[in-house]
Amino acid sequence: MLTMNQIDQIKELQRQGYGPGEIASRLRIDRKTVRTYMKREDFNESLEAHTTWPSKLDRWKPLIDEWLAEDQRMRFKQRHTAKRIHQRLCGEHAGEYDCSYPLVQRYVKAKKVAQRQMDGFLELVWAPGEAQADFGEAEVMEAGVRKTIKYLTLSFPYSNAGFTQVFEGETAECVAQGLQDIFGYLGGVPRRIVFDNATGVGRKIQQHVALNQLFLRFKCHYGFSVSFCNPNAGHEKGNVENKIGYTRRNFFVPLPVVDRLVDLNMQLFKKALQDHARKHYKKGQTIAALFAEEQTALSPLPARPFNVERYERLRTDGYGKFCLDGKHWYSSAPEYASGEVTVGIKAREIVVYGPDGEVRGEHRRIYGEERSDSIDWHTSIAALMHKPSAWQNSHFRAATSPSVRQALDALPRDRLRDVLKGLVQSSERFGFEVALASLEEAVSVARLDSYSVHAVAARHVYDGLYGIPAAGPDLGVYDRAFIGEKEHTP
Secondary structure, three states, rough: OOOOOHHHHHHHHHHHHOOHHHHHHHHOOOHHHHHHHHHHOOOOOOOOOOOOOOOOOOOHHHHHHHHHHHOOOOOHHHHHOHHHHHHHHHHHHOOOOOOOHHHHHHHHHHHHHHHHHOOOOOOOOOOOEEEEEEEEEEEEEEEEEEEEEEEEEEEEEEEEEEEEEEEEEOHHHHOOOOOOOHHHOOOOOEEEEEEEOOOOEEEEEEEEEEEEOOOOOOOHHHEEEEEEEOOOOOHHHHHHHHHHHHHHHHHHOOEEEEHHHHHHHHHHHHHHHHHHOOOOOOOOOOOHHHHHHHHHOOOOOOOOOOOOEEEEEEEEOOEEEEEEEOOEEOOOHHHOOOOOOEEEEEOOOOEEEOOOOOOEEEEEEOOOOEEEEEOOOHHHHHHHHHHHHHHHHHHHHHHHOHHHHHHOHHHHHHHHHHHHHHHHHHHHHHHHHHHHHHHHHHHOOOOOOOHHHHHHHHHHHHHHOOOOOOOOOOOHHHHHHHHHHOOOOO
16 A cells, blocks of 8 residues: 555656656556556545554654654765664664564655655746645625635746635645635646645655645645745745735725625636736736636646545544634534544535434534634534423524524423424425524414424525515416306306
């Protein structure tokens, strides 16, 4: 089983035109294995958990890593081989060290292969199909709330074209989702993307590049190369640095006002196309004309889109809540309390999966430094339906309007369970917002039962809460036909 770093090296050499035999020789990997990964196009992560078994060498790996790191400052011929490392461990830790030489050899080989993964020379003359990516920061008004957002900009230095997508964070999930949306809009993939060393996709330390595992899969899936700027060397990607400022001044002034950030993303694509009508700052042609030429250098999209989602097994507390990023708490379901739950982490959503892989709950992903709590109201109401005695102290009761709270407080337990049942059914079929609006309307007309709540929700969706139902077909034609037939009967 190859590591993702090894797979990435195979795909990188494949893009450079090497065949399976040359790649196998370079990376010291079986030719059949190389050919298998050269044919592979789908690098989506499987939901199945991967178990890492402990090794007898785990105790000695930090020491081996330290020796290998010191080797980087030594002459090539004075560096440790796997055999010399094994000999030193046997001699310096006799009686404690009991690992075999092949175990050490495999570990050292894997470490050295990973260390050879370096970025290429950072060219200052940009060819068509090469891009730069970075984040900027701006303020927007979303659903009446002023907030600070992050925007990912992908610029193409050859044509000076740029495309922007907004998010609430700068994680690897945000980078991958933003790039995927831009690739889909363009209908192609840049051959190489240069990143800042501070983005969430990875980091360059001296000559070693460590990529985030999700982004590594994304990179292999779409087949582009990655380079990193040197620390404190933003001039190495000056095009996107300038584009960040240009985008803020021209696309975020005045303050954008939207109901949802995804709506703003569609507007940003349209603004980018309008902006490309201006001339390039030194080539004399429009950005649109230059980018049309550049699009022919883009690689084709893969047959299947990448699922930008990483999976984690997280512990839940006594209420079935789990914590992400050390400060953001999300609800799962009462039956998962004091256990573990599989969580799918995306750029904008957090998904809770059951043991069967089915979705059990969804949350909007929360960013920021302040502690937060997110509750999936659908699972909360479903739990209340089975335990209506918890209504008085529930989060859902506290979040409802005074009129709804007063009406439901007055119901006996069996009728409360019946109303909550109608709310759950409406939420499953029409969505929580519609179900809550139908409950408000049912309270206002004093018709509190599951049938009424569900009927109002259906009317809300199909005709509008206060709309007049469509007249439908004219059934009077049957009356006129029967009456007319009777009048002519002798």
